[in-house]
Amino acid sequence: MKFSENWLRELVEIKADRAQLAHALTMAGLEVEELTPLGESLDGVVVAEIVAAEKHPQADRLQVCKVDAGQGEPLQIVCGAPNARVGIKVPLATVGASLPGGIAIKAAKLRGVESFGMLCSAKELGIDNDASGLLELPADAPVGQSLAAYLGLPDASIELNLTPNRPDCLGMLGLAHDVAALFDSHVKVGEQPAVAVTGHAQRGIRLEAGKDAPRYLGRIIEGIDPAARTPLWLAERLRRAGLRPISAVVDVANYVMLELGQPLHAFDNDKLEGDIVVRHARAGETLKILDGSEAKLDPGFVLIADQKVALAVAGVMGGYDSRVTDATRNIFLEAAHFAPAAIMGRARKLGLHTDASHRFERGVDPELPRRALERASELLLSIAGGNAGPISMAENLADLPPPAPVALRSARLARVLGVAVPDAEVARIFTALGMQVTTTAEGWQVVAPSSRFDIVREEDLIEEVARIFGYDNIPTATPAGALTLAVEPEARIGELALREQLAARGYYEAVNLSFVPAELLARWGFDDGLVALANPLSADLAVMRPALLPGLVESLRHNRARQQERVRLFEVARVFAAGDPPVETPSLAIVASGTARAEQWGEPSRALDFYDLKGDLDAMIAWGGEPRRWSLQTDDLPGWLHPGRSARVLRDGVTVGHLGALHPQLAKALDLGPDVHVLEVALEPLLTRRMPQARAVPRHPSVRRDIAVELPEQVSWSRIEQTVRSTLGELLKEVRLFDRYSGKGVENGRKSVAMGLILQDASRTLTDDDADRCVRDAVAALEKTCMARLRG
Structure with a gap:
């Protein structure tokens, strides 16, 4: 927001x-980003008129001008500005004047011709950046008057860096209420009278358009x-706010937008047909907009249309064909309220950023x-004349945000x-900010004005009191x-300890965004x-x-593309x-590729395989002290895993993760080699730890019996172990695969x-018959469930 002081x-x-003033605004949350003084030190600069101009005898680009400065005899000025001509009124720096930047004006000879002063551009006067020619003043500018007095100088252009929650300060009136509260003053603007x-x-x-456009007004x-x-006064205010004057209609619309914060738009009424329709765009609909580009629209856009064609993209930009031109004599002037969600992101989708969209997507007062x-009608009638018709209005009151009281204790x-x-100060602050205040037993009941979308809870009111009362007045304590x-519960392993264990096993932690492309998930089959x-x-x-692996594998691919042949990464996130x-759901993911061990001399190099990653998982499981509750199964695998080199990870029979090599088709689609192995498992089961319990050392010796069985290749060791343990129960202390x-x-x-079966009973010494019976039971169970047979 840029404005004139x-x-x-x-x-x-x-x-x-x-x-x-600048300090107070910044401390109140309205940060002054830039303050540019305008028209300082213009003593000796007056309004003058060029009454004669001849070509310089010794220079093609210079003119010798006779200038009336209200001092009797015209002054002779040598000027090189391209727009210097007879009849225009321009600023004249007389001899003795000092311009911004330290330029002292003296009588001089230019190519042999005397010059008694300098005709100035806006940049030389320090009031604008335009240096293309002399600053042309209106024809009715009084010759000889001080330029500073005529232009209302000195002044300053102040630019605020407003936070998105303060759209009310995108208009001078809203800003004035904040300033009035800061300086215990009052706003001088009253109610706006209706024009005749x-x-x-x-x-x-x-x-x-439903709730997207609940209010629309227009007038011919x-x-x-x-x-x-x-x-001049209106044009200067626009310039000092960073806007170029264009035409009376456009300038009035821009001025009212700056003054009140409500964007307006004017259509050439003669180019409209029938009623004005506020609707959503149709799929594939296009509109040529004011900058000459073709806007491709979809049903997410709100349009202003007539009976036949679209006229404007609501809240963003008007249409080219219905624009106001130099020949326009009849206009349709609109003002509307659009829901912020209906405008948010629409300008960016068209590659635009307009003053209107900047305001509407943050929220404009629905009462404005x-x-x-x-x-706007008042200003336009006074400047360009005309006859104002009655205001037409359509509104859906149910879709307008109602004022809601907020309590402050x-x-x-x-x-x-x-x-x-x-x-009394709290009540004054709220009243100065345009809020309705009612005293209650516990504090105040406050109703914010319709322009203050940010006042929704008690903390918002506390913030208003703090910033107006002054942060400097709040003691530091x-x-x-x-x-x-x-x-920290002993029955749970800390996440930091888990990270440290993985780092000790040679993994690097990765941190990826929680957002991923939908196309990447489609490759993995996450639909x-x-x-x-x-x-x-x-x-x-x-x-x-939905999973950590797609993003983590992208990180691995990024490293592989940069000559990192052995990559080991993990991520702990949701x-x-x-x-x-x-x-x-908190999860842990691991990806690894390359060799099983870093380059060294102690043993031959070999490629990483399924069992290396399983070993890392077993180490984390063992840390919890309950490895028997975990198992692996090779059935019902997701499509992104290799069907012969992968497994489901189960805890207490419930699937909590997956482990194995990437499917060759997925690895090819991601431009990866066949050696990428991955693991993703729910984090909470890994962090659960069994508390150690003290037990007496068994008094009776253990017995070992070894058995060898032949069974199908696809039967996993975990299934064999579970079968033996469930059959022998408490007598089996340990089973060892050798x-x-x-x-x-x-x-x-x-x-x-x-x-090897390690058998032991806490109450007695097992006999050979007991051990032989256990072997027979184990073999029988394996024959039944695993299709095994005892080897001789």
């Missing part, structure tokens, strides 16, 4: 100089003078359209701020209080239960990740699944497994 001082009395209706033309209005003004010139329309205010603000130390973002940062960050609200064989002497598709 003098303009602000006309709206509200400010008992402070420029530096104090002298015309009869009007158009019907239909609202068909006939017979305006298209050649009418914008008054009528006032802005009357104000005085005890809560004092506790948060750490200082007791007098009740060190917080006091007893801190309760969090006790169901996704959480899509309503307003993503970009198309590549449109979905919340994944997201659809729900109301979405379900967040041999696996396949080849000569064993049928194709089968293998031989040898294991």
